[in-house]
Amino acid sequence: MCGICGFCSKKSIPMQLFKKMNDSLEHRGPDDSGEVIYEAKNGYCVGLAQRRLSIIDLSSAGHQPMTSVDSRLSVVFNGEIYNYLELKNELRDYPFRTSSDTEVILAGYLKWGVQCVEHFNGMFAFALYDRDSEELWLFRDRIGKKPLYYLIDDQNIVFASELKPIMLFPGFQKEIRRDILPRYLVHGYINAPDTIFQNVYKLEPGSFLRFASGKVETYKYWDIAETYRNMHKILVKDYAEAREELKRLLQLAVKRRMIADVPLGALLSGGYDSSLVSAMAQESSGSTPLKTFSIGFHQKDYNEAEYAKAVATHLSTRHTELYCDEQDLIKLIEAIPYYYDEPFADSSQIPTMLVSMLAKQDVTVVLSGDGGDEFFCGYNDYERVRLAQKLDAIGAIAHAFGQIGNMEAHYPIFVRTVTRNRNPQTKTQLISDFYTNPAENMVLNLRGEKKQPIRYEMECRYHEQNWQIRRMLLDMDTYLPGDILAKVDRASMKYALECRCPILDRDVMEYSFRIPHEFKYRNRQKKAILKDITYDYIPKELMDRPKKGFAVPLDQWMRGELKEQLLTYADEGYLQQQDLFDSAIIHQLIENYLNKGDAGANTGKNYSKICWSFYVFQQWYQKWIKK
Secondary structure: OEEEEEEEEOOOOOHHHHHHHHHOOHHHOOOEEEEEEEEOOOOOEEEEEEEEOOOOOOOHHHOOOEEOOOOOEEEEEEEEEOOHHHHHHHOOOOOOOOOOOHHHHHHHHHHHHHHHHHHOOEEEEEEEEEOOOOEEEEEEOOOOOOOOEEEEEOOEEEEEOOHHHHHOOOOOOOOEOHHHHHHHHHHOOOOOOOOOEOOEEEOOOOEEEEEEOOEEEEEEOOOHHHHHHHHHOOOOOOHHHHHHHHHHHHHHHHHHOOOOOOOEEEEOOOOHHHHHHHHHHHHHHOOOOOEEEEEEEOOHHHOOHHHHHHHHHHHOOEEEEEEEOHHHHHHHHOOHHHHOOOOOOOOOHHHHHHHHHHHHOOOOEEEOOOOHHHHHOOOOHHHHHHHHHHHHHHHHHHHHHHOHHHHHHHOOHHHHHHHOOOOOOOOOOOOOHHHHHHHHHHEOOOOOOOOOOOOOOOHHHHOOOOHHHHHHHHHHHOHHHHHHHHHHHHHHHOOOOEEEOHHHOHHHHHHHOOOOHHHHOEOOEOOHHHHHHHOOOOOHHHHOOOOOOOOOOHHHHHOOOOHHHHHHHOOHHHHHHHOOEOHHHHHHHHHHHHHHOHHHHHHOOOOHHHHHHHHHHHHHHHHHOOO
16 A cells, blocks of 8 residues: 556656655655656656555565566556465466565566456556556556546656645646536535546546557456446346355455555444454454454434444454544544545545544554445435336426426425436436536536536446446446545545455455345345345344444534635635636525525525535635645
8 A cells, every 4th residue: 555656758857856746645655665767768758656555565675666577667556466475376487576466566467468457356556667668557446446646748647646746747737627516516526537637537447548659548447337247147046145155255355355464453333334344354363353443423413433332342353442522523624635635525534534543553454344335235325216216207297297387396306306307327316406506507617618417427338227226336436436435545545544445355346246136125125135144243233223324513514613714715705816616606505505504404405515515625725726
């Protein structure tokens, strides 16, 4: 787990500046650093750099950039290849000099070329320079656990784990993409391949990129829709068989992720996913107690620590919990724009940072339960999607009648959301016009111009009639990598903590597509098969309760301690100078939000998510853009 950056450029990049770019990632890798600049053909130079967090092979032999034995290849790598020991056996013709998983990448490329990535089971983002072919290759893992940004500037490319090194590259223009702002304001994140800046992109999950002779080509080696279709052709129709094999694969995934030369633990929220992962990790540890970590809140509505503690007691883990008050949370808001160096407004990033801080005091690696909701139908929103599909035919009729005298405008919010849900590409994205219209109107110079649609117009690519499944697949393509995994990556790496997700193991993900949906959503019970496996380890009475999530009291904050700052960000003079937002629309929206209170939720006037997204954007703007 590290931070990487580099370039292939005709610009003259002094080593001192390159080191500064690399050191901007020091929080991701405080243990070691390495920077190398190579001369290439046609006036190009190639720079590779890494900040290292030592996990496997703690010796200096694991230093990066790492070069192959024949000096043909150099690589910088962020992440873990969990099946590297098996691969070393397949690649035994290569004279390995280290016990690190990094060297497996070099050996794999020499044997299989770019197809080596299809052999890797892990979380990774790496850059590989091939001197023979004068090619720079960038790779990202299947589901997007590890981030990788890149800038295309004339015939130059700059890449990095975060935006910070790219912003330090000579001549970089911080030109904000207005067209992406409405989508960001509604969703709270910016999904790949887009970023907040012009000419800067995220390499999409399951992709690799080739840069040679000033040209960029990208390729997909693993695709959610295609993998789902292929796996779904070989469904496992026997429940007992599916349950047994899923349990075995999860146990193997956990075991793989417990290989480390540093202390390891698990994040335990008390929910099904983290509890199951912790239980399997304790099982794999044998008599040695697993270290588990959770945070609690003094506000009862947001606290799940008591449930986590009960699970930890049952599993006999060595449990550590930290109770936080409101000020602990609010203090971390100031850290958001630096560590999430593009606008990112999932407020659960704050407690995620706190639990990462707690864990780092005792371990360097933690396991988490991320991925269970998307792959096994866990979100409460999937219930709304199921209901909307049932009402869709009636909604079409109500939509037609609603055009008479504009009656549709007077329908209740959910009804109107269903009746206006006529785009086949966005059927499962039940976002009310009460939220999309203000978000679009807030941004200047967009009315009538081409802009990114707020909803992701991509659902037909899944060729799936069941809306729950469609939404799950969409979330795997968007919300999971763009929000959940980005949140955990930045929160954990703020403290140089490696977070591993067994449910996102390649074998588990692909096998989940072979499991019939009725095994996941059974008698209106979400994550049924995953819960059933959990009961092998933890009694049902300890687990069976409503889903809470990692929430924070946003409305209370923005109508309280953050109110003055929110109003400052919405000041007419400030907005006019900024020249991004419509000051009249912003003023009306925020005034309405601040004055309506919680009761406004029933009339669609509680714009807490949009207001928080706006607040976080302005906070980011103050940090990175305003002179």
